[in-house]
Amino acid sequence: MTYAVILAGGTGSRMGGDKPKQYLCIKGKPIIIYTIEKFIACPGIDRVLVLCPAQWEEHTKDLIKKYLSPAGDMITVARGGETRNETIMNAVDIIEREDGLDGAVIITHDSVRPFVTHRIIADNIEACKKYGACDTVIPATDTIVEAKDGELISNIPNRGHMYQGQTPQSFNASKLKELYLSLSDEEKAILTDAAKIFVLKGEPVALVNGETFNIKITYPYDMRVAKALLEDEEE
Numbered sequence: 001m002t003y004a005v006i007l008a009g010g011t012g013s014r015m016g017g018d019k020p021k022q023y024l025c026i027k028g029k030p031i032i033i034y035t036i037e038k039f040i041a042c043p044g045i046d047r048v049l050v051l052c053p054a055q056w057e058e059h060t061k062d063l064i065k066k067y068l069s070p071a072g073d074m075i076t077v078a079r080g081g082e083t084r085n086e087t088i089m090n091a092v093d094i095i096e097r098e099d100g101l102d103g104a105v106i107i108t109h110d111s112v113r114p115f116v117t118h119r120i121i122a123d124n125i126e127a128c129k130k131y132g133a134c135d136t137v138i139p140a141t142d143t144i145v146e147a148k149d150g151e152l153i154s155n156i157p158n159r160g161h162m163y164q165g166q167t168p169q170s171f172n173a174s175k176l177k178e179l180y181l182s183l184s185d186e187e188k189a190i191l192t193d194a195a196k197i198f199v200l201k202g203e204p205v206a207l208v209n210g211e212t213f214n215i216k217i218t219y220p221y222d223m224r225v226a227k228a229l230l231e232d233e234e235e
Helices: 031-040 054-074 084-098 118-131 173-181 185-189 195-200 220-234
Strands: 002-007 047-052 075-079 105-110 133-139 163-172 206-209
Touching (some): 002 031, 047 054, 118 206
Parallel strands (some): 002 047, 133 206
């Protein structure tokens, strides 16, 4: 089975206000609902898991009931973890407990990336089944500058080899759990996302082409961009 795991654990501190950004509305609908809609409309997805902070579980369930009631049976809302990877592992535990991990593919996606396409989702499923893990990326368009001390340039890598990571990131669920449990505390401390678990252990992670408009809504400016993109979709 193939599971979409929507990561809705963000607090929205960079957006300002007291409501996590995934629950802010654009054109009358919460961002998280736009995101979930993309996955429930995709024929390759069997089930959707939404992982959110404990204090927002009931609110999330209410939103799903209000906006997505016809698809409610395929959506499960659960509590996230302290970190991104702990949240993903919570989803893996739910899948293992309820359905088993044999052959399970999980497609992890930021709740605040509502412009993911069905093509990106389908390519993730295909690449994950072939390689065991994949990451959605776009080529870096700006020169990447490394400064290890935060003051002076230490390296300017070849931009032709650089990519900007997006989501989804997709994994063979059983392999992900195996690799995560094999990590040392030091390795867990340097994790930035789940794909790095595979990289640290020397496992292949395939590239899936993303889209420049597959933006992550993080700052107030992004809300204006998202509104314009939604208006384009409607047209």
